[in-house]
Amino acid sequence: xxxxxxxxxTIKEIIDMDEELAEIFFAFGMFCIGCAMASGETLEEAxxxxxxxxxxxLKALNLAINQQ
Numbered sequence: 243x244x245x246x247x248x249x250x251x252t253i254k255e256i257i258d259m260d261e262e263l264a265e266i267f268f269a270f271g272m273f274c275i276g277c278a279m280a281s282g283e284t285l286e287e288a289x290x291x292x293x294x295x296x297x298x299x300l301k302a303l304n305l306a307i308n309q310q
Contacts, residue, residue, distance in 0.1 A: 247303045249296050253280035253288055259307065266306055270299050 247256055256263055257275060264275050272292050274280050280288075285303075289296040
């Protein structure tokens, strides 16, 4: 699996790739898609704030983007 999405990308950059990826964020309890912080916060930073294992959501996001 190619790692297209990286943990140093902002939430906005990830969602801009494909808006359907928002469902993965929601599944992990991250409802920050519309939050002002999403435009400047990296995936890794958001995971720290929300207490989520970054590698788990990163794997799910990359799996989804690679299946397109």
